[in-house]
């Protein structure tokens with residue numbers, strides 16, 4: 001028998017943890033995991049997914065709006081313990097979703113506990129998430145959640161988010177994450193690796209490393225080494241790269257040591273993909289954001305990354321219409337984009353967020369100016385994307401199959417496409433024999449603004 005850590009067990013840890021507090025209105029779920037290590041993988045995936053969707057995980061029954069009990073049904077004693085745990089969760093909370101091995105025996109469970117909200121079997125984590133969404137609807141917050149609102153659709157089994165830390169030590173003026181989520185708190189490297197290994201053993205082909213500040217990983221625990229694994233992003237990326245799955249790094253803050261990751265990409269250990277939010281390019285705007293202001297050096301850095309790993313895909317996000325942004329500052333951003341030629345770009349028009357320090361800055365930009373700048377920025381970003389994708393026509397590349405619809409059209413992603421935020425490669429014919437989660441080589445025969453089309457070779 002194994003279980004999730006005591007500080008995440010409402011039945012074992014009656015006192016609320018001080019870290020990871022729920023924000024006002026944040027949907028909150030409790031989890032009791034009683035199963036074997038295989039069941040624990042499902043529990044971890046469910047918890048990771050729920051956190052990424054914006055749920056808080058409660059260590060006590062009263063703080064939770066529903067409780068998931070991941071049961072074991074292997075031995076009679078384990079069944080009895082599972083029924084007892086369900087009973088305790090019902091008594092303490094009242095809203096209980098049952099999953100795990102004993103979930104295969106729904107009548108047996110409902111015979112004792114007819115009021116449980118849902119019963120699902122082992123490894124049916126998608127159904128558990130469905131039941132959670134039905135019982136406690138997600139409340140996405142675009143300012144602090146790690147996944148886009150569309151991300152509440154279920155993660156296919158062949159990729160998985162892997163959360164390596166919580167919180168952030170920076171103080172970007174437009175951002176309330178440090179206030180909501182606290183300072184950086186990294187998971188020990190061996191715990192992250194253990195979760196990753198189990199995910200890969202369970203069939204996951206792509207690990208999406210997420211946190212608020214991925215490149216700062218381990219700073220708070222002084223890059224401690226435990227069980228032979230050092231808590232530093234370069235070491236963690238190398239260790240994860242050894243598991244044989246695609247490893248994609250998200251939310252990499254532009255620190256100088258990011259360049260140490262590039263050789264790992266060039267070697268093929270991790271995907272040649274860097275999701276690195278630059279937010280702006282004008283030094284004065286960046287200073288008003290309280291972000292690193294050396295945008296010219298960033299161009300040199302990008303050139304060096306491309307020299308060392310020519311296949312690298314760079315994704316970034318930007319804010320236009322930040323308070324005080326002049327037309328000249330915005331033009332600098334456009335000129336910078338001409339030079340940087342980023343592959344993937346997201347852009348937000350600045351908005352005040354309750355509690356953000358940028359709200360009180362002078363010279364807020366009128367809405368129509370923000371919209372105009374957003375249009376001009378996106379026009380440029382789209383033209384760059386289109387040209388870059390057009391250059392891929394005729395080349396061969398590996399893709400991962402995400403979906404095959406009833407007409408036989410396969411929706412895939414290249415190494416340059418993160419799920420839910422980037423483009424796709426579609427295969428319109430010859431998909432018989434392809435499986436979801438399979439990695440195949442295709443030849444690209446057509447390109448659009450953000451997507452590609454190709455055929456299996």
Ligand code: SF4
Nearest residue numbers: 168170172175177212
């Ligand atoms: S680095 Fe990211 S999470 Fe941290 S304060 Fe800045 S924007 Fe917020």
